[in-house]
Amino acid sequence: MMQPQRPSRRTGLLEDQFWNHLEQHKLHLQRCADCVHLWYPPGPVCPHCLSQRWQWEPMSGRGRVASWTVFHRQYFTQMPPPYVVVVAELEEGPLIVADLESTETQSLQIGAPVNLRFLEVYTDDTAWWNYQWKLASKTSTSEASSVLEIL
Numbered sequence: 438m439m440q441p442q443r444p445s446r447r448t449g450l451l452e453d454q455f456w457n458h459l460e461q462h463k464l465h466l467q468r469c470a471d472c473v474h475l476w477y478p479p480g481p482v483c484p485h486c487l488s489q490r491w492q493w494e495p496m497s498g499r500g501r502v503a504s505w506t507v508f509h510r511q512y513f514t515q516m517p518p519p520y521v522v523v524v525a526e527l528e529e530g531p532l533i534v535a536d537l538e539s540t541e542t543q544s545l546q547i548g549a550p551v552n553l554r555f556l557e558v559y560t561d562d563t564a565w566w567n568y569q570w571k572l573a574s575k576t577s578t579s580e581a582s583s584v585l586e587i588l
């Protein structure tokens with residue numbers, strides 16, 4: 438199977454730590470040690486109280502759809518349309534934007550449970566681990582509480 442291509446990712450001190458966690462199939466976000474605020478995307482200070490005291494914390498990967506849209510126009514050569522982008526609210530609170538595993542939108546609705554899945558993608562010849570949303574199965578009650586899916 439062809440590995441999916443993606444546009445190049447943002448790099449930097451904090452971004453690299455974020456991607457290193459993804460490489461281990463974990464989504465970690467920063468939590469403020471002073472006001473307990475969680476934030477995404479990575480940044481050097483707490484966006485709520487500007488504290489520089491924070492630590493990485495593992496997330497459940499479970500969320501609910503807050504909004505979504507179907508892209509019909511091509512913005513990146515690596516991502517031919519159509520594809521679906523979902524904004525989902527993590528169980529822990531922050532909103533995470535990612536593409537959806539499928540272009541099937543019939544059962545996609547606000548509040549629908551979704552799980553993060555990790556997938557290996559390529560930018561040119563370089564492999565890295567990315568994440569996307571997947572609708573939680575309605576027929577399986579165990580899936581909603583299962584561990585994160587790893588491809």
Ligand SMILES: [Zn+2]
Nearest residue numbers: 469472483486
């Ligand atoms: Zn804070």
